[in-house]
Amino acid sequence: xxxxxxxxxxxxxxxxxxxxxxxxxxxxxxxxxxxxxxxxxxxxxxxxxxxxxxxxxxxxxxxxxxxxxxxxxxxxxxxxxxxxxxxxxxxxxxxxxxxxxxxxxxxxxxxxxxxxxxxxxxxxxxxxxxxxxxxxxxxxxxxxxxxxxxxxxxxxxxxxxxxxxxxx
Amino acid sequence: xxxxxxxxxxxxxxxxxxxxxxxxxxxxxxxxxxxxxxxxxxxxxxxxxxxxxxxxxxxxxxxxxxxxxxxxxxxxxxxxxxxxxxxxxxxxxxxxxxxxxxxxxxxxxxxxxxxxxxxxxxxxxxxxxxxxxxxxxxxxxxxxxxxxxxxxxxxxxxxxxxxxxxxxxxxxxxxxxxxxxxxxxxxxxxxxxxxxxxxxxxxxxxxxxxxxxxxxxxxxxxxxxxxxxxxxxxxxxxxxxxxxxxxxxxxxxxxxxxxxxxxxxxxxxxxxxxxxxxxxxxxxxxxxxxxxxxxxxxxxxxxxxxxxxxxxxxxxxxxxxxxxxxxxxxxxxxxxxxxxxxxxxxxxxxxxxxxxxxxxxxxxxxxxxxxxxx
Numbered sequence: 001x002x003x004x005x006x007x008x009x010x011x012x013x014x015x016x017x018x019x020x021x022x023x024x025x026x027x028x029x030x031x032x033x034x035x036x037x038x039x040x041x042x043x044x045x046x047x048x049x050x051x052x053x054x055x056x057x058x059x060x061x062x063x064x065x066x067x068x069x070x071x072x073x074x075x076x077x078x079x080x081x082x083x084x085x086x087x088x089x090x091x092x093x094x095x096x097x098x099x100x101x102x103x104x105x106x107x108x109x110x111x112x113x114x115x116x117x118x119x120x121x122x123x124x125x126x127x128x129x130x131x132x133x134x135x136x137x138x139x140x141x142x143x144x145x146x147x148x149x150x151x152x153x154x155x156x157x158x159x160x161x162x163x164x165x166x167x168x
Numbered sequence: 169x170x171x172x173x174x175x176x177x178x179x180x181x182x183x184x185x186x187x188x189x190x191x192x193x194x195x196x197x198x199x200x201x202x203x204x205x206x207x208x209x210x211x212x213x214x215x216x217x218x219x220x221x222x223x224x225x226x227x228x229x230x231x232x233x234x235x236x237x238x239x240x241x242x243x244x245x246x247x248x249x250x251x252x253x254x255x256x257x258x259x260x261x262x263x264x265x266x267x268x269x270x271x272x273x274x275x276x277x278x279x280x281x282x283x284x285x286x287x288x289x290x291x292x293x294x295x296x297x298x299x300x301x302x303x304x305x306x307x308x309x310x311x312x313x314x315x316x317x318x319x320x321x322x323x324x325x326x327x328x329x330x331x332x333x334x335x336x337x338x339x340x341x342x343x344x345x346x347x348x349x350x351x352x353x354x355x356x357x358x359x360x361x362x363x364x365x366x367x368x369x370x371x372x373x374x375x376x377x378x379x380x381x382x383x384x385x386x387x388x389x390x391x392x393x394x395x396x397x398x399x400x401x402x403x404x405x406x407x408x409x410x411x412x413x414x415x416x417x418x419x420x421x422x423x424x425x426x427x428x429x430x431x432x433x434x435x436x437x438x439x440x441x442x443x444x445x446x447x448x449x450x451x452x453x454x455x456x457x458x459x460x461x462x463x464x465x466x467x468x469x470x471x472x473x474x475x476x477x478x479x480x481x482x483x484x485x486x487x488x489x490x491x492x493x494x495x496x497x498x499x500x501x502x503x504x505x506x507x508x509x510x511x512x513x514x515x516x517x518x519x520x521x522x523x524x525x526x527x528x529x530x531x532x533x534x535x536x537x538x539x540x541x542x
Contacts, residue, residue: 007526007530010471010472013471013472014467014468014471016471017227017467017470017471018227018467020226020227020228020229021223021226021227023229025225025226025229025230025231026229027229027230027231029231
């Protein structure tokens with residue numbers, strides 16, 4: 001409402017909006033079209049590597065939410081700890097990534113997936129084998145540049161739109 | 169049976185009907201146009217909702233609804249079904265009867281506006297010789313419904329929204345009516361059908377300032393952005409319909425769009441030449457023009473941010489009201505002094521007057537004794 005400029009400001013705004021009417025909208029039709037997320041995404045679930053894990057529980061101590069529960073048993077034969085239970089309550093997880101940064105043996109990664117919502121509250125608590133890496137739950141490159149290198153580059157909406165313009 | 173016989177006998181005994189009693193075709197005419205108008209309003213509202221959501225989406229660099237049916241054309245249907253299936257919640261401390269009556273009282277006048285809007289030469293429910301006056305009188309009644317809704321909800325946000333609505337409608341009614349009077353002076357009639365017949369050139373050219381004033385005042389009257397602060401989501405939740413849900417909320421939603429369509433139809437009729445136009449059939453011209461006016465409303469809505477309540481009042485009383493008075497005076501002088509002036513000379517003179525007046529008044533228009541820049 002800049003009437004000092006005699007309504008010219010309103011007219012300028014109107015031309016801006018009408019120009020947008022004939023522009024290609026900057027949108028992504030989500031379920032059909034997907035953008036590549038960041039390679040360092042701190043995604044939905046933690047990925048745990050059973051072989052590298054020594055059961056030191058540094059991750060559990062680093063977790064500000066106390067979402068990681070770790071139970072070990074002594075393995076006298078091999079002279080080391082056996083991890084009997086590794087349980088993460090992903091409902092409590094705030095995706096801060098401190099556990100991944102804390103792990104001295106590179107046995108813990110953030111998840112790269114972002115569509116891991118559950119229907120039941122009980123499904124949110126994950127134990128042992130549910131935490132292993134699989135095709136549906138790849139590891140993210142967060143704090144692990146060697147993994148990030150192998151992941152596809154992130155695409156941005158803006159790039160999509162410029163591609164569309166170039167094609168014309 | 170005895171009672172019916174009695175009534176019929178009484179009617180027969182009153183054979184001497186008053187001279188202005190409607191003829192035989194009257195009730196068929198009435199029935200036909202009532203059904204047509206109700207269907208017309210409902211279909212137009214669906215079209216309006218679709219146009220608003222799609223156009224607004226595209227203007228905001230979005231797509232708008234595109235999932236339901238081809239191009240999202242069935243979105244209004246889906247909305248209607250959703251809203252009808254929803255639970256109807258009435259607050260405990262609401263005034264139940266008033267709460268129930270409010271949507272009805274808000275909705276009925278909007279339908280009644282269309283009674284005097286011509287779709288074609290003579291194709292209207294009632295060709296009142298005071299058509300414009302009737303519209304001004306009727307359209308203000310829905311404010312009563314809105315205020316009833318706000319008061320009966322027992323919610324401070326509802327009451328605030330309703331009070332703002334009443335304040336805005338009372339203020340904007342004046343420039344609205346004054347700009348209509350200019351048109352009435354030029355046309356020499358209050359009947360909408362006659363006004364359309366007189367428009368050899370659309371009155372938007374003869375009354376450009378009147379059109380701008382009417383458009384702004386109409387937008388304020390029907391709570392559309394940038395004057396939608398009676399439903400300002402960021403301040404008072406949803407204004408007067410905060411406590412409404414289900415079918416009653418649907419009624420208010422319908423009222424909002426039906427009012428927008430009604431105002432578009434009135435602007436079409438009195439400023440844009442109504443059903444007149446080449447090639448296409450008259451009723452189609454009318455609908456096309458109505459949608460064009462509605463599109464301009466959507467356009468301003470997307471462009472302009474919401475005004476504050478003091479800016480709203482200042483715009484009505486300091487800007488639109490004096491301009492409307494001057495416009496009325498100028499029009500009256502023109503009609504009196506040069507009744508047979510060439511229309512195109514009058515058009516140029518009036519456009520020049522409009523530009524000069526807006527230029528001058530923007531200089532004078534200040535808020536807070538000139539401290540606040542707007």
